[in-house]
Amino acid sequence: MVDKIECAKGIQAQFQLNYRQSAKTHFELDIDIDIPGQGITAIFGGSGSGKTSLLRCIAGLEQNATGSLMVNDELWQDTSVFVATHKRSLGYVFQEASLFEHLTAMGNLRYAIKRSAQTTNPELLTQVVSVMGIESILSQFPQQLSGGEKQRVAIARALLSQPKLLLMDEPLASLDTPRKLEILPYLERLRSSFNIPILYVSHAVDEIVRLADHLVIMEQGKVLAQGGITELFSRADLPLGVSNEVGAIVECKVVERDTQWHLMRVAFDGGELWLPNVANKDSNSQRIRVLASDVSLTLTSHTDSSILNVLSGQIAEIINDQDPAMSLVRLKVGKSYLLARLTQKSLQNLALTLGKSVWIQIKSAAIVR
Amino acid sequence: MVDKIECAKGIQAQFQLNYRQSAKTHFELDIDIDIPGQGITAIFGGSGSGKTSLLRCIAGLEQNATGSLMVNDELWQDTSVFVATHKRSLGYVFQEASLFEHLTAMGNLRYAIKRSAQTTNPELLTQVVSVMGIESILSQFPQQLSGGEKQRVAIARALLSQPKLLLMDEPLASLDTPRKLEILPYLERLRSSFNIPILYVSHAVDEIVRLADHLVIMEQGKVLAQGGITELFSRADLPLGVSNEVGAIVECKVVERDTQWHLMRVAFDGGELWLPNVANKDSNSQRIRVLASDVSLTLTSHTDSSILNVLSGQIAEIINDQDPAMSLVRLKVGKSYLLARLTQKSLQNLALTLGKSVWIQIKSAAIVR
Amino acid sequence: MNLSDGDMATIWLTLRLATTVTILLLILATPIAWWLARTNSWLKGLVSALVALPLVLPPTVLGFYLLLAMGPNGAIGQFTQALGLGTLPFTFWGLVVASMVYSMPFVVQPIQNAIEAIGNRPLEAAATLGAGPLDRFFTVVLPLAKPGFMTATILGFAHTVGEFGIVLMIGGSIAGETRVVSVQIYDHVEGLQYAQAHALSGVMIVFSFVVLLMLYTFQRKRKAVGMTYGR
């Protein structure tokens, strides 16, 4: 970690909070995190692990929490200071939509716009409303909205307050995939075009991988691990969902866009991969996730396969999987690592051992961006 | 479809409902479905497509809905009959947990038990509580529960009322994957051991595939398609999430359990597959989903690959994918069909055309149950 | 404290009256409040207005009109006589009826508001769990609307205790039957017996204060469990 004195930018949060639940039981939140002051930090953890409580502490909604909080050089809380919630420039998408029941959807948005520190460009409103797909329901009251509609209005409302920090508690949980696929790129763009940090609670590994740069993993009120997403996602010891969600994250550069086949060729230090082209003109860098369950190994290189991507690498590590039938194989490809999830039987069949050179097959269709 | 007169068993629902939203806009639900009287029927559709409204109609919560409803020979509603909600033996897991705020978690469960038509076996309580993982929070009030905890209590409550029909509106939406993986098998067992039909709203294709036998797809208040899940899931024209969720569902029989490698061999009419063993003693049949994106094709059979499952088949159909880089290939394997998602480029490289015989590779690790 | 036997008798009578009125009012007002909270009928405004109306008349005047109505020539009087009940003025039950009319709005309104605040969802959830209308009322509406019922009970009870214009008019100050504390204190004050007035007022105040304090403290305790951090 970089020296804190040199680089106070970022979010340093340190909180203790006790919930008395009954005479016998209580829940204790005790966390200390240091996360980047920009980009998206995902907060991941089981139900009841304290994710919502953490966001509430950061928002200043838990008066009983002790600790300290610095957000990009601004002190929001320590032993002597407590900036009230409404003076913290933040947007909060609550786990339950929490719209104002006495205002229409548009009224809810206007509430945020009026109180935004920045003046709101009318274009922003149009844009946010259209990304959230809520044009046609703006005049409805919350009681007249479906679950997903409420959630989208709540996201729009938080975005329109144009905060310096965005807290999102499972914002996409009750949305269908097509809808998510419209909103996710927008959030991605937020990450890159504005410099605001986003704390993003989610159970969906694909959302996290797609969006997050940084990850905080929580368990029973404590931080189990925190760090860059690439790093954490190739650690097989962390409970990142289930073992077949395990994969490696690779940062690539686009080197060629093939218009005939609508493919693009991306390069990383372990070689090159073909994947379906995505039109994101603004950036040539591309983050991909290669699921361990999508990687297969062969001893020779095949040319008659539909699998376009074949890399060569060495076996760096063999880890036991939660499932006794399977193993995780860590593969060194150039300076990067990939993960493969294989049956123990295949491991034996192919006599795969540490250091052995193998061909690594990855289907283009299976690469998750 | 089977003749209705011969087989009145099942759920025949036919509803019209109009929501006035404002002077100009309104939402109209107009559906007519006929679904099996047992097993799980998934309801799938975009946000605001009317899924919740449909469940509410079935539960008798929308007094303004006209139509008719038969549930396994019982008439619940038609032009002259309207059985009140509390007289319909149903359990409803609402989209928002909707616990009684004045009762503890245990109080909420007891509320259901007391009013259950059947006497409740104390074992059932212990079992449901342990599957939902709510032992430690039973004495807490809803205000003291996390989002996921509330949802789990709500599921437990609905199960404990031991209804003849279970309506579940995105019950697992805010749960983490490990939690889901504990609850899903339980719901599976419910499906098989009790004969109660479950209507299950979900956006998560993997949940649907895993649980559902039948599927109703909704769009803008209308039914877009309904039918068996195997059938609907290999129809590429339906908006089942995104194209990389497309896959084929195969019903198999377990023929061997290999204790050394913790694998099991399952057979279907197109051949045999190896997959990690699952201990479900009660049943020898196994439903698996093979994602199109996990299937690769080769022209010859390879033996030096880590891929355990290789089947032979013919190309039955080539369909354009939503993504211009990709194609969907329908493969005939025995009497069954599998789907493969390939780049157009591979299609060309391997000169794949209709009727061509190919080897089909499927990783054990990628098979979704 | 120098309370006479007469004073004590009025205290008991007052408690009996206020308790009776409050219980009957709760029984009567609850369905009205329920209906008002849930209906979309155009009658709603009308009924609400009617319920609140007695408030705007001075109690003595209201008592005067009730006296006319419940008298042998009044509509209510004719009715009670036809039932063989005689007429109501100067009886305990006459006081009960008059006090009910007067305190009705204080009981209906808070209950109505509380029921409206519950919303539909808890009732729907209860219905899906097999709870019928009455069951829902007792196990869901009642506990969730408790603050409203508390307020209704307190306002209704206290108002009946304090009321006296109407009681004086209908009651006729018959010892043991219709002479309640408020009338007795009034009599002391008007009769310039200030010492007795102070004593009786003091007893009333202290007693009521203790009861109210207990009620409110109990209510607070109960809630503290449920809403510690008010998520």
Added chain:
Amino acid sequence: MNLSDGDMATIWLTLRLATTVTILLLILATPIAWWLARTNSWLKGLVSALVALPLVLPPTVLGFYLLLAMGPNGAIGQFTQALGLGTLPFTFWGLVVASMVYSMPFVVQPIQNAIEAIGNRPLEAAATLGAGPLDRFFTVVLPLAKPGFMTATILGFAHTVGEFGIVLMIGGSIAGETRVVSVQIYDHVEGLQYAQAHALSGVMIVFSFVVLLMLYTFQRKRKAVGMTYGR
């Protein structure tokens, strides 16, 4: 309708009094109700009990004690004299103060219940959107607690209009200054001038009924938009 000039004067005075009292009560009761709804302090029960206490005393008696307190030798009287305001009894503002004491619980309780029913979440949401405490109060609490404020306004206003025991005691029935409608009707009834009493009561009833009906109907309309099917 044969209303005398005197009658008309009392009507105007009554409206002025009730309006003043209601507005001041809303201003005063709202922070109290707010505090009661939100605090966890042990003082809560005490304050609640104190607010409700005036109810249990007959209005005349309450008026009597207020008269003593606000008189030249009473604590309040000493205070107002020290401020150079003279004493309050027999003035319009004396009536205002006395009516406020008496109607306070009817205004505090419904508002308190309504604020409690809102819960924390809307306030939290507003705070995260940058709304400060006052802003939250006016844009969130006020509209969401509207039924409570309506009830408080109606009960407070009507109760002040109808009240007369206290008004008579503090006001002394001085024409144009403290003789309100309720006292006037009372005088008519006591003076056996029934025709005048009926006329004035009739006017009061019809007028109040129309106002209440309009209020309730308007309230109903507003809500119909928001909660058609009560999801």
Added chain:
Amino acid sequence: KPVHVAVAANFGNTMQRLVTEFEKTSDYQIALSFGSSGKFYAQIKQGAPYELFFSADQAKPDALQHDGLVIAASRFTYAIGRLAVWSARPDFVNKIESTLKQGTFNKLAIAHPKLAPYGVATLEVLRYLELIDATQSKLVRGENIAQTYQFVSSGNADLGFIALSQLLGKNKVPQGSYWLVPDAMHHAIKQDVVLLRSAAKSQGAKAFLDFMHTHKARNIITEFGYLAPNRLTMGQDI
């Protein structure tokens, strides 16, 4: 600025007539407040801005005099009340004594003895007639004689001891039947008026007091069912 006059409720109607007459010939305006004497006493002690107080009895003026709040020399008896037994039913009061004795009536309304001098007088009458015990269970008490009147007029009480003035007021035709109680059966119901010390210099008040001594005034008082004392002496018996 008008002269503020507090008047015991039972004298209200009479007083209004008196004021009308007075204002015909005087430049002074009179503002009347009606209420119970006990309330006026409490108010005057707290500095109520009345100038004259027409009490329903002698007790309150006594007490005020004792408190030093009135000009003692101004006090006199302005009227003597007369009791009547009244029923809203015609002929019901014909054989009143036997009716009372036999209890062939539902309720007997009286004014509250503690609050109204008419109540005290009523008890004396009942005692005189030895009917205290016989009527005890049928007594209902009005806060004042107005309420007593209402008990009877609304038909809720068959009989009531009320003030004769209530039956004779200008604008009312007495209904039913009544019996004028002989004055000998009870102490005279003397009603005194006092000038408050705070209004010692009020010319208007003095003028109105003077008016009360005129024949015109005394005629009105009699006409309304009171006895007007022969010699208007200060606080003394007739």
